[in-house]
Amino acid sequence: MPADGLTTRQRRNRPLLVVHTGEMKGKSTAAFGMALRGWNQGWSIGVFQFVKSAKWRVGEETAFRALGDLHEQTGQGGPVEWHKMGEGWSWARKQGTEEDHAAAALEGWREIARRISEQRHGLYVLDEFTYPMHWGWVDVDEVVAALRDRPGHQHVVITGRYAPQALIDAADLVMETTKVKHPMDAGQKGQKGIEW
Numbered sequence: 001m002p003a004d005g006l007t008t009r010q011r012r013n014r015p016l017l018v019v020h021t022g023e024m025k026g027k028s029t030a031a032f033g034m035a036l037r038g039w040n041q042g043w044s045i046g047v048f049q050f051v052k053s054a055k056w057r058v059g060e061e062t063a064f065r066a067l068g069d070l071h072e073q074t075g076q077g078g079p080v081e082w083h084k085m086g087e088g089w090s091w092a093r094k095q096g097t098e099e100d101h102a103a104a105a106l107e108g109w110r111e112i113a114r115r116i117s118e119q120r121h122g123l124y125v126l127d128e129f130t131y132p133m134h135w136g137w138v139d140v141d142e143v144v145a146a147l148r149d150r151p152g153h154q155h156v157v158i159t160g161r162y163a164p165q166a167l168i169d170a171a172d173l174v175m176e177t178t179k180v181k182h183p184m185d186a187g188q189k190g191q192k193g194i195e196w
Contacts, residue, residue: 015153015155015156016172018155018171018173018174019168020157020159021159022178024180025177025195027175027177028125031125031127032047034157035064035123035125038078038155039071039080043121043155044078044079044080045122046081046120046123046124046125047081047127048108048112048124048126048129049084050128050132061082068080068082083111085104085105101137102136102137105132106138108132109129109143112124116154116156117150117151121154123156124157125157127160130158131160133167140167
């Protein structure tokens with residue numbers, strides 16, 4: 001046991017900073033699984049998707065919006081907010097200029113930082129947020145400082161490839177996905193219910 005003076009209960013209930021990174025799929029899926037468990041505990045869930053098209057509707061978004069509606073109607077679970085923070089794709093940036101994407105990412109981060117200071121959510125999923133940091137659109141040290149000093153009991157899960165070392169060092173839990181085999185390597189396209 002660490003000599004930190006915390007009781008078992010205090011140690012069990014510490015807010016976590018979690019990073020899901022690596023080359024293989026499953027990072028966001030794992031984060032949304034954590035969000036489902038948090039919703040079941042009655043936590044307010046805030047999902048913030050970076051560099052995803054506003055037109056792209058992933059299955060998890062539909063499910064979480066339905067869970068948010070269920071909470072509003074019955075009080076079951078917790079409230080849910082789902083926000084899309086940009087127009088580009090992580091692997092093939094499309095609409096807008098690099099400056100547009102950078103400005104949208106920074107604005108998105110600043111909104112999240114405000115919410116963290118206000119303690120708006122019990123669990124934040126910052127989906128594909130590693131990319132704006134990797135591309136230099138959002139300052140890594142600013143992010144790490146805000147997350148390290150966040151008040152109250154707020155869990156944060158960040159997903160995406162190329163997680164900066166400073167973020168990994170600050171995190172409590174880091175998962176790296178590694179590809180062993182993928183059907184797309186054999187030319188198979190993404191499928192409904194599997195990729196979205």
